[in-house]
Amino acid sequence: xxxxxxxxxxxxxxxxxxxxxxxxxxxxxxxxxxxxxxxxxxxxxxxxxxxxxxxxxxxxxxxxxxxxxxxxxxxxxxxxxxxxxxxxxxxxxxxxxxxxxxxxxxxxxxxxxxxxxxxxxxxxxxxxxxxxxxxxxxxxxxxxxxxxxxxxxxxxxxxxxxxxxxxxxxxxxxxxxxxxxxxxxxxxxxxxxxxxxxxxxxxxxxxxxxxxxxxxxxxxxxxxxxxxxxx
Numbered sequence: 001x002x003x004x005x006x007x008x009x010x011x012x013x014x015x016x017x018x019x020x021x022x023x024x025x026x027x028x029x030x031x032x033x034x035x036x037x038x039x040x041x042x043x044x045x046x047x048x049x050x051x052x053x054x055x056x057x058x059x060x061x062x063x064x065x066x067x068x069x070x071x072x073x074x075x076x077x078x079x080x081x082x083x084x085x086x087x088x089x090x091x092x093x094x095x096x097x098x099x100x101x102x103x104x105x106x107x108x109x110x111x112x113x114x115x116x117x118x119x120x121x122x123x124x125x126x127x128x129x130x131x132x133x134x135x136x137x138x139x140x141x142x143x144x145x146x147x148x149x150x151x152x153x154x155x156x157x158x159x160x161x162x163x164x165x166x167x168x169x170x171x172x173x174x175x176x177x178x179x180x181x182x183x184x185x186x187x188x189x190x191x192x193x194x195x196x197x198x199x200x201x202x203x204x205x206x207x208x209x210x211x212x213x214x215x216x217x218x219x220x221x222x223x224x225x226x227x228x229x230x231x
């Protein structure tokens with residue numbers, strides 16, 4: 001396979017991971033603008049591929065129909081990619097409605113970011129406009145999925161515990177393919193732990209390149225760029 005999944009429960013550091021890897025691949029002296037990051041990473045829930053395979057708008061699809069199409073969508077991503085493709089996802093790792101959520105036949109690996117659920121709850125209140133109790137309830141609900149709209153098809157998220165358990169099990173089964181990074185470790189020693197992600201995508205040898213990508217993806221740099229160019 002040639003897909004590397006960039007996976008996490010929502011509000012757990014996926015954007016940070018994508019910013020690091022995009023800057024690592026670009027290897028520029030100046031940091032990538034937020035809108036440039038999408039040139040280096042893809043999204044599993046893009047509507048166009050689901051609409052193409054379904055033969056009708058993805059907004060008309062049920063979550064079961066989306067689940068049935070997922071393996072073929074992943075095969076299409078792999079088929080059209082030029083080399084390794086970094087693909088963002090918030091899906092849990094398992095099966096839904098009798099269908100595998102991930103097509104492992106076209107998968108080269110995965111990087112999973114794990115964040116303390118207490119911090120995830122606080123971040124969700126700010127991002128989604130939820131109360132603390134509503135965010136806590138969402139983390140504990142195995143039925144959680146994102147909406148299916150014109151922007152993206154539904155992520156099958158499940159509960160925080162099921163999400164973490166599924167990806168941790170995958171890392172146990174194929175540790176050479178699935179890397180789990182703790183958000184807190186990335187905060188404490190970013191170069192050391194982001195280097196594990198760099199190694200998985202074959203760019204782990206150049207320490208200076210990794211450190212530059214870490215600097216380009218820092219919160220201070222991203223915040224400054226977002227104020228100038230938008231999110």
